[in-house]
Amino acid sequence: MLSALRNLGQFSLDLLEVLGRAGSLWWQAIWRRPRLANAPLLIRQIYQLGVLSVVITVLSGFSIGAVLALQGYNQLVKYGSESALGLGVALVLVMEIGPVVAGLLFAGRAGSAVTAEIGLMKATEQLSSMEMMGVDPLQRIVAPRLWAGFIAMPILALMFSVVGIWGSSLVGVDWLGVYEGAFWSAMQDGVDFKSHVLKGIVKSVVFGLVVTWIAVFQGYDTAPTSEGIAAATTRTVVYSSVAVLILDFFLTLVMFNF
């Protein structure tokens, strides 16, 4: 009984310590804004995190949009309101599925790579030798990745939504025969830029921050062994996926006024 209590206390303290370290890492790194001299580092990271994730994001967006159109059409056509298909798909993609699924893909595709890279740098003591040479690893390694995630993630989410809507129109309009004008006019009528699209973008910005934060911290904090890196990479994907889903619930709760 006593030992159980002690374990609980130990666990809580450990958790707080990890949170504290993660917070201070983020806080210190985020203020090291990429200077102009460091712009190539940032651009290289946007390439690594963003551009290399485009293919998987676009493919997933297209198939999710197509599937939403298929399923939505089957239900809506029973009530003769298949002209609402475009509206439904667009709202769901822009507000929820776009940011969330793009965030999950980003965590799996980019987050894991960041953790493995930084973890290996730590295991091979590149980070400590940088410090020895007077190069700040926060400035050179951590900050560009955080900023790159912050920039790339909203773009990926936007692409996801657009490609998804395109996929749904291909299936809905060109294949299932929903009238094109009604498909787009219902969409334009019901989707508001400020209250739907912008809130989706806010979500994706938050997800980008959180996913890269978790990825960078797990890499930075890893045990410098091969098992440590493996465990850290797994933790990155698991933690950031769960974080995206839970945060999505609370962001929806706060932003959409329930």
Add this chain to the structure above:
Amino acid sequence: MQMRTIEIVVGAFMLAGIVSLAILAFRVSGFSVGDSAGTYSVYAKFENVGGLVTRSKVSIAGVIVGQVAEIELDQKTFMARVRMEINADVNQISVDSTAAILTEGLLGGKFIGLSIGAEEAYLKDGDEIRDTQSAIVLEELIGQFLMKQF
């Protein structure tokens, strides 16, 4: 990879983001607007357009022949003035045709259904359909029904 190539690719990536944002903002993605050359405009005044919106379809016998281009309030008669764009190849709609606002299914969107008249003269660009039938507003219908009961 060369730094220059990476810079160009990242630039393209950012541009794709901006384009996506523009598409989401203006939401005309995939919609061919440049179709208006093959259409002519016909006007109709309705007492109530209900839930009719621009780009609602216009049909004859259930076949789509055009779309609603514009809905505005006529300040003199306080009726809704609807401009329809009819496909140019549907050019034998007689002048005494009827335009009615109908509903697609119970919950579906509104559309305009044209019933062809008997006149030999046909509607031209800018003509107005005189005989119209407004959207059926469910609340009014229920109201009338209740009034008759008592």
